[in-house]
Each structure stands twice: as structure tokens, then as C-alpha cells.
Amino acid sequence: RQEKIIAEKSFIEIEKGIPANMSEEQASESEKSLAKKVAGTLGRGVVKGVxxxxxYSKKQRQIRKWKDAILRRMKMSHLKNLCFEQKVxxxxxxxxEDKNGELYWKEFNCTKRDLVSRLKNRASLKTIISFAQRNHIRIKDVLADRENKMRDWELKKLDDKTKKDRSNFLLQLExxxxEFIPMRHYDKELPYQDTLASVLRKEFPSTRIEVPRGSTRPDIVVRGVAIEIKGPTGMKDLQTIADKCLRYPQYYPRGM
Structure with missing residues (x-):
């Protein structure tokens, strides 16, 4: 219980102790220093939790940066409308203080900076993105950065899992x-199949293409795991996915 309390206090220290305007490098060093401090006090078991x-703190800080970047591109009228939608x-x-020294409360209109700050705290990133898109505010660069960062987070998560159990083949395959990124956009599905198979074959030499087994012929097979490619295609072709999900497990029990 004591360790849990200390860990929770550590998280509060992370949230309150790192200024919002601190650079990514400075914040990272501050967080590492805190982790080492906790390690010396509690041991490695609790450090994993910390x-x-x-x-989590780094992700939340990054999410606030995305919110801020989008909100600052909005006009005052946009911010007011979003506040109305979010009941802010x-x-x-x-x-x-008046001339007689009496204290009183006076009401003012919020500045743009005030509204940005309030919306960062009250509105979700998803809500802010949706509002910006509905009002034709250009945020493609922010969305691209978000997509790249989220991909990096997911890969880091997978990498951590793989390190814990290097024998876990499915995690390594996933x-x-x-991590596979096509060299360019293709109009057909086949080039995606060929390039992915070539990449996988470097790490998994047994990778094969279109191996017939029973009534199935998966696009790629790696150690008994079926991989189906769906590139630029029509709705009719996508409907075959459900059928394949039902049939493939009979012949590829390791996964699809």
C-alpha cells in the first residue's frame, strides 16, 4: 500500500512538476531523473509502474500540444461556438476593489487565450478535431503528426511486449x-502483397505466397499464420473477408 501511495505521488510530481513550456528533451530528462529517484527508494518492481x-504523462502532454495547435488556428467566433457546444x-x-476599499466581482469577456486554455481542459482531442473539420479549418499537418506519433507509441508498446517474451512469434510478426511502409502508392493489391512478403521474408525465411490448403489460398503464410492483403478494392471484394475469417481458422489455427 505504501509503495502504491508513493507511486501515485510520483505521478502527481510528473504532472505538476514539469512546466507546460518545457522542451521535449528537458521533460524527458526530468522524467528519467524521477524514475531513477523512485527506483532507489522502492526497487525495480514499482519502477515498471512508474x-x-x-x-502516460508524455502522451497526455502531447495530446494537449495537438489541442493547442488546432485551437489557436480557430477564429474567436469558432472558439465561442465550440464553447457553446461543450457548455464552456x-x-x-x-x-x-472600489474607491471605498470594498471588494466586488466584475465579469469580463474571455480573451482568445482564455478560451483556448479552457477548451484544452474541457474538450477531448476527438471533439476538437471533429469541430475543426466541420468548419474547414486546415489541420492536415496536425493529423499527420498525430498519426505518426500514435504509430510510434503502438510500435513501442509492441516492442516492449516482444522484449518480455522473444519467443512470442505472433507479436514479432505483428x-x-x-512497421511495413510501402515505397509508394499502388493501384492494385498485388504489389502490396509482393512487397510485404519480401519484407517479411527477411525476418521469417519461411514466408510463402498463396499457399493452397483445403478451400483456402491466403495471400501470405508465415509459419502457419495466414495473412490476407486488402489494398485498393471495391465493396464487393471486402465482403469476402467475413467468409475468409470463418474458413481460415480451420486450416490455420495459429491465426489469421
Missing amino acids: KKLVR SIKKTELR KAIR
Whole structure:
């Protein structure tokens, strides 16, 4: 129980102790220093939990950066409309003193900076993105950065799992597929199949293409795992996926 309390306090220290304007490098060093400090106090077992909290903190900080980047591109009218949708007040009050020394509260309209700050705390990233897209605010660069960062997080998560159990073939295969990036866009499905198979064959030499087994012929097979490729295709072709999901496990019990 004591270790849990200390770990929770450590997370609070991460959240409150790292300024919002701190650079990524400075924040990373601060988090590493905290992890070492906790390691010396509690031992390696609790450190794993603290590291998860550190990663969570970094993700939350990055999410706030994306929110900030999108919100700052909005006009004041956009911010007010979003506040209305999210039931966020666009007014603020300040304590003032009159000529007689009496204190009173005076209401003001929020500045753009105030509204950005409030919406960062009250609205989800998904909500902010949806509003921006509906109002034709250009955020393609932010979305691209978000996609790349989320992909990196997922790969890091898979890498951690693989390190824990290097014999886990399925995790290694999944990681290899997720890391695969085609050299260019293709109009047909076959080039995607060939290039992915070539990449997988470097790590898994037994990789084969279109191996017939029973009534099935998967696009790629790696150590008894069936891999089906779906590139640019029509709705009719996509409907075959459900049928394959039902048939393939009979011949490829290791997975599809």
C-alpha cells in the first residue's frame, strides 16, 4: 500500500512538476531523473509502474500540444461556438476593489487565450478535431503528426511486449507488419502483397505466397499464420473477408 501511495505521488510530481513550456528533451530528462529517484527508494518492481505513468504523462502532454495547435488556428467566433457546444463559459470574473476599499466581482469577456486554455481542459482531442473539420479549418499537418506519433507509441508498446517474451512469434510478426511502409502508392493489391512478403521474408525465411490448403489460398503464410492483403478494392471484394475469417481458422489455427 505504501509503495502504491508513493507511486501515485510520483505521478502527481510528473504532472505538476514539469512546466507546460518545457522542451521535449528537458521533460524527458526530468522524467528519467524521477524514475531513477523512485527506483532507489522502492526497487525495480514499482519502477515498471512508474514508467507506465511517465509514458502516460508524455502522451497526455502531447495530446494537449495537438489541442493547442488546432485551437489557436480557430477564429474567436469558432472558439465561442465550440464553447457553446461543450457548455464552456465564455465569461470570466475578477476580484476588484472600489474607491471605498470594498471588494466586488466584475465579469469580463474571455480573451482568445482564455478560451483556448479552457477548451484544452474541457474538450477531448476527438471533439476538437471533429469541430475543426466541420468548419474547414486546415489541420492536415496536425493529423499527420498525430498519426505518426500514435504509430510510434503502438510500435513501442509492441516492442516492449516482444522484449518480455522473444519467443512470442505472433507479436514479432505483428510488429513487422505494423512497421511495413510501402515505397509508394499502388493501384492494385498485388504489389502490396509482393512487397510485404519480401519484407517479411527477411525476418521469417519461411514466408510463402498463396499457399493452397483445403478451400483456402491466403495471400501470405508465415509459419502457419495466414495473412490476407486488402489494398485498393471495391465493396464487393471486402465482403469476402467475413467468409475468409470463418474458413481460415480451420486450416490455420495459429491465426489469421
